[in-house]
Amino acid sequence: MDGQKKKKRCLYCGKKIGSRMKFCSAACMEKYEEAEKKDQPKIKYFVAGILFGFLITLKNQNSREGYYG
Ligand SMILES: [Zn+2]
Numbered sequence: 001m002d003g004q005k006k007k008k009r010c011l012y013c014g015k016k017i018g019s020r021m022k023f024c025s026a027a028c029m030e031k032y033e034e035a036e037k038k039d040q041p042k043i044k045y046f047v048a049g050i051l052f053g054f055l056i057t058l059k060n061q062n063s064r065e066g067y068y069g
Contacts, residue, residue, distance in 0.1 A: 008020075008021075008022070010022070010023050010024040010025075010028050011023055011028075011032050012024075012028035012029070012031050012032040012035075013028050015028075019057075020057065021054060021057060022050060022054075023054075026054075029050070029051070029054060032047075033047045033051075
């Protein structure tokens with residue numbers, strides 16, 4: 001029971017993820033985006049925000065690795 005609520009889960013497949021990201025992979029993010037788009041057209045703005053945050057997260061990770069490399 002301990003810690004399970006703190007663990008985030010992929011919004012698409014439910015796989016546990018330890019990062020701040022909402023999805024375990026870009027593939028899940030895209031599938032989730034497509035599914036949501038069919039249901040709610042307005043969601044694309046929300047997804048765009050997620051995508052933007054996701055890209056920034058990746059960029060930060062890359063630059064951090066480069067910083068130490
Ligand atoms: Zn997933």
